[in-house]
Amino acid sequence: MDIEDKKTYLDKWFEYLQSQICKQFEKIEKDSKSSKKFISNDWYKDNQAGGGTYKILSNGKIFDKVGVNKSTVSGIFSKKFRKKIPGAEKNGKYWASGISVVAHMKNPKIPAMHFNTRFIVTSKSWFGGGIDLTPSHKDKKEEKYFHSKLKIVCKENRKNYNKYKAWCDRYFFLPHRNEKRGIGGIFFDYENKNWEKNFKFVRDVGMTFIKVSENIIKRKINLKYNDNDKEMQLLKRGRYVEFNLLYDRGTKFGLNSGGNTKAILMSLPPKAKW
Amino acid sequence: MDIEDKKTYLDKWFEYLQSQICKQFEKIEKDSKSSKKFISNDWYKDNQAGGGTYKILSNGKIFDKVGVNKSTVSGIFSKKFRKKIPGAEKNGKYWASGISVVAHMKNPKIPAMHFNTRFIVTSKSWFGGGIDLTPSHKDKKEEKYFHSKLKIVCKENRKNYNKYKAWCDRYFFLPHRNEKRGIGGIFFDYENKNWEKNFKFVRDVGMTFIKVSENIIKRKINLKYNDNDKEMQLLKRGRYVEFNLLYDRGTKFGLNSGGNTKAILMSLPPKAKW
Numbered sequence: 001m002d003i004e005d006k007k008t009y010l011d012k013w014f015e016y017l018q019s020q021i022c023k024q025f026e027k028i029e030k031d032s033k034s035s036k037k038f039i040s041n042d043w044y045k046d047n048q049a050g051g052g053t054y055k056i057l058s059n060g061k062i063f064d065k066v067g068v069n070k071s072t073v074s075g076i077f078s079k080k081f082r083k084k085i086p087g088a089e090k091n092g093k094y095w096a097s098g099i100s101v102v103a104h105m106k107n108p109k110i111p112a113m114h115f116n117t118r119f120i121v122t123s124k125s126w127f128g129g130g131i132d133l134t135p136s137h138k139d140k141k142e143e144k145y146f147h148s149k150l151k152i153v154c155k156e157n158r159k160n161y162n163k164y165k166a167w168c169d170r171y172f173f174l175p176h177r178n179e180k181r182g183i184g185g186i187f188f189d190y191e192n193k194n195w196e197k198n199f200k201f202v203r204d205v206g207m208t209f210i211k212v213s214e215n216i217i218k219r220k221i222n223l224k225y226n227d228n229d230k231e232m233q234l235l236k237r238g239r240y241v242e243f244n245l246l247y248d249r250g251t252k253f254g255l256n257s258g259g260n261t262k263a264i265l266m267s268l269p270p271k272a273k274w
Numbered sequence: 275m276d277i278e279d280k281k282t283y284l285d286k287w288f289e290y291l292q293s294q295i296c297k298q299f300e301k302i303e304k305d306s307k308s309s310k311k312f313i314s315n316d317w318y319k320d321n322q323a324g325g326g327t328y329k330i331l332s333n334g335k336i337f338d339k340v341g342v343n344k345s346t347v348s349g350i351f352s353k354k355f356r357k358k359i360p361g362a363e364k365n366g367k368y369w370a371s372g373i374s375v376v377a378h379m380k381n382p383k384i385p386a387m388h389f390n391t392r393f394i395v396t397s398k399s400w401f402g403g404g405i406d407l408t409p410s411h412k413d414k415k416e417e418k419y420f421h422s423k424l425k426i427v428c429k430e431n432r433k434n435y436n437k438y439k440a441w442c443d444r445y446f447f448l449p450h451r452n453e454k455r456g457i458g459g460i461f462f463d464y465e466n467k468n469w470e471k472n473f474k475f476v477r478d479v480g481m482t483f484i485k486v487s488e489n490i491i492k493r494k495i496n497l498k499y500n501d502n503d504k505e506m507q508l509l510k511r512g513r514y515v516e517f518n519l520l521y522d523r524g525t526k527f528g529l530n531s532g533g534n535t536k537a538i539l540m541s542l543p544p545k546a547k548w
Binding site (some may be wrong): 066176177234238241242245246255261264265268269270272273274 | 450508516546
């Protein structure tokens, strides 16, 4: 398949997945007798270099704030940035499409959720992405369930689950606190061997996120919590902010490449404490 | 004067100033019938390379959270860092002493305050520092008063107020939001011409901070505020967090040079919103 066709497929897939995730999350709100809906915002890069749509649902009964961000952009990397991106060394040209989701929950017993998949094209092309959870409360059963589902989607696609799990642990780590951000999950990047199989894997990871997030939320939706639980969640969110602003590659990439600030920082929680 | 004597003078001065600032702020709490005091924490770098003392007063009647941090450290900069620091190119050796204060107020009508002065020694040596305010409410009278006092301390010390003011505006700026962090103040660095005069200026800036902060706080201590005012303050604090974690040189310097994380991140507000 031609690279232009691949781009079109990915752009359409991320758009479709965004609509499915939003539908699913609105249904979860509705089941809790909330009429909260996503509010959609479009943005455009200069010079017909693409743009994106970020959808945010705030102040729901289940979601304190959830953002579902899809963007498809192109351009030329700055000379400084080129060295860091495979295949961009020569002329800096890139095309990128992706979806990212960050969900901060009202109930502190339900973990914060993060999901992202992307397809990048320079003179090379590859897939990346991942899913991970950031609970403020220990829940061994949930942890086991979550990792087992990720193991299955990797196995079905003949992907190295252990490698992706270790990568995730390494990535979501706060060195200045010597702390993990959360309980990990999977993280993969530079997947470029077999486009068809990788595209299927990326689609499966997206559908896994929808299913797993629904199950984790529904299992805990009625759990009681107290002020102390909420306090622990807000302090954990402080760490989340530290990670995203100090270390996250996507945040740095976005802010350094003329992305939309509101879309990029949609990952920040509605409220955090230190 | 010998450089070792200069180091001793500065270390003692910053220690004295820290005690004076804490005394002043505890008095402001006491005048409001609060018995809140600073809690003091010492930390040490490995290998007898110094350390510091950070003092925090939390949950007062006036101060939501105020940190007063003094540290005196030495060491060898990493090869990567050396290029960025004057006089450190050859062997990377440094000695640094300084004080920094960040005050987040309960009453959103009172601006957040930031003050810092420092003396750095490599094969060169110089002073740096500044004072700036971050209000969440416009107050032209306060702004005028604040800048006029900084102008006076600069003038009395034959320092270029306009240069320092412009430097401050340039530094406390969030490019990704195209927003200033606050209303500015003064910011200076690499002051190395006349040690005696610079030391006096740095002492005067410290005493100016004590005087000006007291006046700004006392003028507004009884002002009423509503939920909307508080909300505006919490959103402004979100910007403050963004600046400190994305751009602040002191934060980056600290986290990259084995400083104490709690002391460095003492600048973060107790609570913030996005």
